[in-house]
Amino acid sequence: MANAVLKALVLASTQRSFHRRIFHLSTNKLKSLRSDISTSNLQTYKRKQRTQKSHFSMAAVSVSGKKPITQVIFDMDGLLLDTEKFYTQVQEIILARYNKTFDWSLKAKMMGMKAIEAARVFVNETGISESLSAEEFLVEREEMLRDLFPTSDLMPGASRLIRHLHAKGIPVGLATGSHRRHFELKTQGHRELFSLMHHVVLGDDPEVKQGKPSPDIFLAAAKRFEGGPVDSQQILVFEDAPSGVLAAKNAGMSVVMVPDPRLDSSYHATADQILGSLLDFNPSDWGLPPFEDVEN
Numbered sequence: 197m198a199n200a201v202l203k204a205l206v207l208a209s210t211q212r213s214f215h216r217r218i219f220h221l222s223t224n225k226l227k228s229l230r231s232d233i234s235t236s237n238l239q240t241y242k243r244k245q246r247t248q249k250s251h252f253s254m255a256a257v258s259v260s261g262k263k264p265i266t267q268v269i270f271d272m273d274g275l276l277l278d279t280e281k282f283y284t285q286v287q288e289i290i291l292a293r294y295n296k297t298f299d300w301s302l303k304a305k306m307m308g309m310k311a312i313e314a315a316r317v318f319v320n321e322t323g324i325s326e327s328l329s330a331e332e333f334l335v336e337r338e339e340m341l342r343d344l345f346p347t348s349d350l351m352p353g354a355s356r357l358i359r360h361l362h363a364k365g366i367p368v369g370l371a372t373g374s375h376r377r378h379f380e381l382k383t384q385g386h387r388e389l390f391s392l393m394h395h396v397v398l399g400d401d402p403e404v405k406q407g408k409p410s411p412d413i414f415l416a417a418a419k420r421f422e423g424g425p426v427d428s429q430q431i432l433v434f435e436d437a438p439s440g441v442l443a444a445k446n447a448g449m450s451v452v453m454v455p456d457p458r459l460d461s462s463y464h465a466t467a468d469q470i471l472g473s474l475l476d477f478n479p480s481d482w483g484l485p486p487f488e489d490v491e492n
């Protein structure tokens with residue numbers, strides 16, 4: 197029975213009319229599932245099905261029909277703006293003073309969080325909390341960051357996607373762990389683009405009691421759309437950080453993750469779709485209006 201269902205899914209994957217989102221998830225995984233079927237290796241398939249539970253269940257849900265996506269929420273740092281590199285740079289400088297190095301396993305735990313939450317992770321995980329408190333770390337980091345943030349560049353495909361959704365009447369919101377002061381510095385060169393957001397929810401918003409991976413920020417963002425709260429199942433979130441992906445899933449939303457290639461791939465499993473860049477996003481995968489320009 198399971199094999200029959202899988203065969204139907206694989207067949208559908210070759211027919212592009214089917215929801216392509218499922219197959220965007222991982223071409224390699226799909227290829228290996230195909231080979232399992234051709235050898236009728238049900239054992240192998242069952243084992244893979246267990247390890248790829250999220251991918252398979254996504255497919256099953258799509259077959260039975262999911263609610264259409266009507267609203268989109270974007271993360272900001274590392275997703276729309278190339279600002280994660282500034283945090284990395286500054287944190288490397290601070291840690292070097294303690295003869296320690298900053299690596300991506302620590303980065304993965306900090307990114308997406310509110311500043312004070314990330315600062316606590318930083319001083320505790322690196323074992324420097326006796327010498328530098330989370331609060332002192334933030335003061336020191338701040339001096340360097342405030343000069344870097346105004347130079348923030350957009351990530352590839354960010355402008356194109358926001359403008360496209362806005363032009364097609366899909367309401368877009370922003371949910372960032374950044375507090376107001378940092379948000380203003382980071383977006384000062386991109387005001388017009390960010391003005392296309394229906395609303396912005398920041399890390400220091402009173403409704404955001406806890407930062408990502410708590411769902412607070414995404415639930416607050418869902419409430420603020422016209423006629424909100426919007427049903428979480430109809431919201432598509434774009435995220436780059438493990439904590440952000442978890443927050444969106446905790447809020448009951450679908451998530452497209454655009455991870456930094458240096459992030460360990462074990463963090464990909466929670467997301468519904470993984471992309472190398474926003475330029476790779478195909479709106480049709482999610483039932484959203486397709487791009488009219490193919491080159492941009």
Ligand SMILES: O=P(O)(O)OC[C@H](O)CO
Nearest residue numbers: 272273307308372373374
């Ligand atoms: O990724 P964001 O936009 O939630 O920002 C979170 C922090 O400010 C940076 O990791």
Ligand SMILES: [Mg+2]
Nearest residue numbers: 271273274437
């Ligand atoms: Mg981010």
